[in-house]
Amino acid sequence: MIDLAPLWLTAELALITTVILLVVSVPLCYWLAFTKFKFKSVVEAIVSLPLVLPPSVLGFYLLVAFSPQNAFGEFLDQYFDVRLVFSFEGLIIASVIYSLPFMVHPIQAGLKNLPASLREASFTLGKSKFTTLTKILLPNIKSSILTGIVLTFAHTIGEFGVVLMIGGSIPNETRVASIAIYDEVQAMNYEAANLYAGILFVFTFLILLGVYLINNTFSKANPLNND
Amino acid sequence: MIKFYAHKTLQTADGKLPLDVSFSVEKGQFITIYGNSGAGKTTILRILAGLTDTEKSLIEVEGECWNNTDKKIILPIQKRSVGFVFQDYALFPNLTVRENLAFALQKGNDKNIVNELLELMELQSLQNSKPQHLSGGQKQRVALARAIVRKPKILLLDEPLSALDDEMRFKLQDYILKAHQHYQLTTILVSHHLPEIFKLSTHVILLNKGNIIKEGTPSFVFSEEKISSKFKLTGEIIAIEKSDVIYIVSVLSGSNIIKVIATEDEIMELKVGVKVLVASKAFNPMIQKIG
Numbered sequence: 001m002i003d004l005a006p007l008w009l010t011a012e013l014a015l016i017t018t019v020i021l022l023v024v025s026v027p028l029c030y031w032l033a034f035t036k037f038k039f040k041s042v043v044e045a046i047v048s049l050p051l052v053l054p055p056s057v058l059g060f061y062l063l064v065a066f067s068p069q070n071a072f073g074e075f076l077d078q079y080f081d082v083r084l085v086f087s088f089e090g091l092i093i094a095s096v097i098y099s100l101p102f103m104v105h106p107i108q109a110g111l112k113n114l115p116a117s118l119r120e121a122s123f124t125l126g127k128s129k130f131t132t133l134t135k136i137l138l139p140n141i142k143s144s145i146l147t148g149i150v151l152t153f154a155h156t157i158g159e160f161g162v163v164l165m166i167g168g169s170i171p172n173e174t175r176v177a178s179i180a181i182y183d184e185v186q187a188m189n190y191e192a193a194n195l196y197a198g199i200l201f202v203f204t205f206l207i208l209l210g211v212y213l214i215n216n217t218f219s220k221a222n223p224l225n226n227d
Numbered sequence: 228m229i230k231f232y233a234h235k236t237l238q239t240a241d242g243k244l245p246l247d248v249s250f251s252v253e254k255g256q257f258i259t260i261y262g263n264s265g266a267g268k269t270t271i272l273r274i275l276a277g278l279t280d281t282e283k284s285l286i287e288v289e290g291e292c293w294n295n296t297d298k299k300i301i302l303p304i305q306k307r308s309v310g311f312v313f314q315d316y317a318l319f320p321n322l323t324v325r326e327n328l329a330f331a332l333q334k335g336n337d338k339n340i341v342n343e344l345l346e347l348m349e350l351q352s353l354q355n356s357k358p359q360h361l362s363g364g365q366k367q368r369v370a371l372a373r374a375i376v377r378k379p380k381i382l383l384l385d386e387p388l389s390a391l392d393d394e395m396r397f398k399l400q401d402y403i404l405k406a407h408q409h410y411q412l413t414t415i416l417v418s419h420h421l422p423e424i425f426k427l428s429t430h431v432i433l434l435n436k437g438n439i440i441k442e443g444t445p446s447f448v449f450s451e452e453k454i455s456s457k458f459k460l461t462g463e464i465i466a467i468e469k470s471d472v473i474y475i476v477s478v479l480s481g482s483n484i485i486k487v488i489a490t491e492d493e494i495m496e497l498k499v500g501v502k503v504l505v506a507s508k509a510f511n512p513m514i515q516k517i518g
Contacts, residue, residue, distance in 0.1 A: 118317055121319075124309055125330065125377065126305045126377060127305065127330070136330075
């Protein structure tokens with residue numbers, strides 16, 4: 001029987017990352033979609049970096065930053081007693097950064113594609129930005145939010161390079177499924193590798209299938225497309 | 228009383244255009260802003276509602292300062308007592324008709340206003356429908372009702388009827404008048420439609436390339452002054468036919484077609500589609516180009 005711990009760890013990491021990103025991304029997307037800030041493009045470029053940067057580059061810099069031998073890592077170690085290198089917490093932070101564009105892009109596009117008059121109408125009815133966002137804007141971009149959630153979740157499951165650099169392969173701590181597959185192959189234990197790989201393959205396929213099915217029904221029912 | 232002054236450089240298809248407008252509106256008036264597209268009509272409404280910023284502006288509504296760029300005062304949109312009816316209606320697709328209206332309620336507002344407006348706009352039977360199931364005219368009524376829920380000091384209507392056919396237009400003009408009178412609103416309408424302007428408004432501001440070129444009562448603004456006449460009506464030419472030495476001009480006014488005799492000199496300026504004023508002075512109806 002294979003060790004199920006890497007699979008659970010992967011699911012846990014993906015879930016926590018998705019929840020954190022959802023909370024962080026909604027205000028960030030609102031700002032990105034509607035700000036007139038001069039250097040908005042710079043922020044957008046930074047958010048999108050993980051899309052094109054090799055995961056090992058990101059992993060390397062995070063490793064350097066989190067290392068207790070450097071200023072930031074030392075600060076965390078001394079004042080908060082937190083070590084982010086080779087720990088599950090470190091993996092979460094790395095995943096949040098690495099999957100950021102997958103949550104931000106769909107939600108930002110969803111907000112931008114809504115007619116500007118919806119937001120303006122809500123303002124002229126005396127509603128704050130927060131009420132407008134939660135009661136009007138977000139309910140009208142449900143399919144974008146769902147896409148963001150699923151892409152983030154699936155992308156975190158598929159993470160390898162960043163995890164390898166910053167987490168290593170500590171059982172029950174940082175040894176997620178993708179790392180476990182690599183380890184098993186290294187140990188010429190193909191059967192276990194095959195099992196992990198097969199489970200990931202089927203699981204991610206089902207997630208994506210679910211999204212497309214739901215989104216297709218959504219877009220048929222989407223009032224904004226019927227006008 | 229509304230005092231409005233604004234200066235803003237507009238970016239139009241023909242390059243930059245300075246909008247520089249100053250006017251005042253008495254409480255309870257129904258005024259229309261009329262002008263070619265790109266003259267800055269919608270921008271004026273948006274500035275008043277706080278949706279568009281200006282380079283220089285001074286807006287005072289019933290003694291309350293809304294904009295004063297010299298003192299760097301810009302009242303937030305939410306604090307301005309306006310009802311805005313957008314050209315695309317901007318109904319919230321996730322809410323039903325009733326919820327769209329109820330969304331506009333503020334803390335401490337009497338909730339009965341929602342029922343009252345549903346009744347006034349004859350929307351009771353549609354109150355649980357989502358906006359996407361409504362016709363254009365129905366959406367328009369919902370948008371109008373929603374804009375009035377807060378009992379705003381000013382009602383702003385941005386070409387609200389432009390997407391509707393004539394029959395629907397007439398009906399909705401009545402709804403607008405009803406709401407304007409019932410809630411004693413000060414209403415500012417942007418419209419292109421002359422019969423509508425004559426029917427609804429007491430005062431017209433004629434805007435051209437960012438400046439006010441004429442203002443006053445509709446018949447003053449849209450006619451060459453100084454015709455003393457027994458009757459006047461406006462309409463659009465739908466046909467000009469030659470009959471011996473004279474011409475017969477058919478004018479569509481509202482839903483009536485009026486035939487007017489004109490001489491060759493008189494029809495020089497006229498052609499199908501031109502807006503005209505038909506006035507009778509003593510016995511002869513006279514016909515003239517306007518607008």
